[in-house]
Amino acid sequence: MKTKLLKIKELPIILILIVISIIISVANPAFMTLENFLDILKSNLVLAIMSMGMLMVMLTGGIDVSVSSVITAVAVITGYSLMHWSSNLLFTILVAVLSGTVMGLFNGLLIAKLKIPPIVATLGTMSVILGLVLYITNGTWMTGIPEKFIDFGRKKLITFPTGDGKALGIPIQFLFLLVAVLATWFILRKTVIGRGIYAIGGNRDSAERMGFKPDRIIIFVYAFEGFLIGLAAVAHTSIMRQVDPNAFLGFEMQVIAAVVLGGASVLGGYGSILGTLIGVSLFCVINNGLILMHIPTFWQKIVVGLIIIGSISIDMTQKKRTERNKTRVDVE
């Protein structure tokens, strides 16, 4: 029964995903190929990892526009650490998740303790962190990542032989996504704090009355999001083999678009991991389709904006409709 309901809830967007995939593959047969799919996976891993954190934030009714700055900063720190401290993989991951968590913690404290609205707090953080990064790096690329780390980034989990001698495979970075999804699933589904995330998104006052501590939950959520961004930064650096301080300009819009596309409500309380993953897939397929169909890249920005406005409009109209249908007076 449970899984049946879940399927029904996410069914519309799954159907949209299928329909759009068919349209694109008709327009360009290169879409429905293993190579293209693996390519989509590789280039959107980072987005998918970060969508998990954004989902949690949005479940509490918050939003985080600083994710692009945070991942840039973490990538810079990771690059520096690789070049100057150690190319040990575990050490690198540790440095990355730690610095991501600290930055997330900072956001969480601003929002929970100083009661700054999430959009304002993270907008401020975004600017501060980005400014610092550009000051330190001068906006130039960091190259010279150690070979050992680059070799790691080239590894494949499973390889599929192709006819012409080349080998396609699932990139090693897929493991980072797996960890992110499993960790998010575990927290949301199996822990009391995870249910608290849903509870404060649904009715904050009642959650508090019930004994949840909303402030702590919110700080935890932003810190965990920072942790995931740390993972994403390592995956990104190992894929790109260099650090570009400008690589993530405007990336927060893509993360938010993918998550709202997956059915998460900006008002908090509603959203699922499955839905978000489908939302990310749909988002990537649309983007990929635009490229395959040789549509100019500025269209991508327009599409991202339209997706956000469209998804949220549906959310808001539904809410308005339920409000309106609420009976105010029991008429005799």
Next chain:
Amino acid sequence: MGQTLIELKNISKTFPGVKALENIGFSIDSGEIHALIGENGAGKSTLIKILSGVYQPDSGGQIILGGRVVESLTPLEALQSEIAVIYQDFSLFPNLSVMENIALEQSVKNNDNLVDWKAMERISRDALDQLGISLDLNTILGDLSIAKQQLVAIARSLANNARLLILDEPTSSLSKNEVRKLFDIMHSLKNKGMALLFISHKIDELFAISDKFTILRDGKYIGTYGEDELDDEQLISLMVGRKIEYTIYPKNKRTEPLLEVRGFSKKGNFRDINFTLHKGEILGLTGLVGAGRTEVAQAIFGLNPADEGTLLLDGKEIINSTPNDAVKAGFSFVPENRLQEGLVLSKSIEDNISLTMLDALSGKSSLINLKKRKELTRNWMEKMDIRPNIPEMITSKLSGGNQQRVVISKWLATDPKVLIVDEPTNGIDIGAKSGIHQLLRDLAEKGLGIIIISSELPEILAIADRVAVMRRGRIITEFFCENITQEDIMSKAL
């Protein structure tokens, strides 16, 4: 009857300037359904909030709970003492499943780290079984009807082992059938030894289910009676025996119709509303909070347009689909909450009074004529006797009575034919109240038609010429305000 579960002695609660409760003392036994009765503002909600630990009473009182004597409760103590309140909004989570709504609290209280879904299922299944109802545990709460959500709220209190269940107007949004089912459940809980404190305004319901009545009036304890000691009329007279402190103005019969409301209906708000307001008349619109009074007023003013019905002003049909239409047609509306809706508190008297007149003050240039504005403000401040007589004064610094005068001036500045005032004297002192009454009477004498919404019956009887009584979205009756008593009105409103 069982033994005493909770006893209150000398419970008082003072808010700044208002004594909300004064020396309340009564007890509730296990295995009884105890009704708490009083008019709007009698202090019922305050008392519930003290029992649930939301408010701390003034010192000097006692709450005796299972042999323990305390001065006040915290929400946690109330929870541990197994007192559960089901508010009108249920305090549930619309986005979570039925199961979690019932049982999640247990995990939080036990300080669990991990969710035990099996235990949750067991707890919620148990609670629903006790109520004898079957619901799919995995349904999202928001998808259920209000009645079912209420049952979930009751199940949650059972899962928390509540021994005193407080139900705040539980029947207000239920259908007749659903009410019957709820009463069955209340009966079975009572037979299991639970105590229920039940708040309702519906007399028939009170008599159908209660074992005892405790009556509050103006924050004072009037008495506790067994269900066989009172009849409807006695109950009403105990509730409303409020002293009238106001000047009673002479009543006039007017004949020249100004506004006619014909067949106004709006789904879930009100139905088939008909009345006529005459020139120079004050028409009271009363009834309990939630009877639909404000909704009707808002519909006339275009804030909450009716689904059907017609509006005639001076015999001509008009349509107010937005407040803008209404103002243009000659309506003014002074909302109930003057601090939130009526005033820009951080701005001066002048800014506030001229707010409705910006078009007239600006003319063709679209720039505000400051000289004209000053003139207008001076004029109104004198006419309305607003004190202190300083147009630049920030309105948040004025007294409640003077703030209300500013709001009324603002709306009179548009030169309306019909003035609607919603609870105009709420939260202001007696002297200022009489001042507002005098003002409204004077306006009526000049030919304005006034609709006043008020829960305070003495006020209606003092200044209105006629009164229309609403109940559950209908106008039940109309009285000419001469030789009638509060009881006459209340017996219709309940």
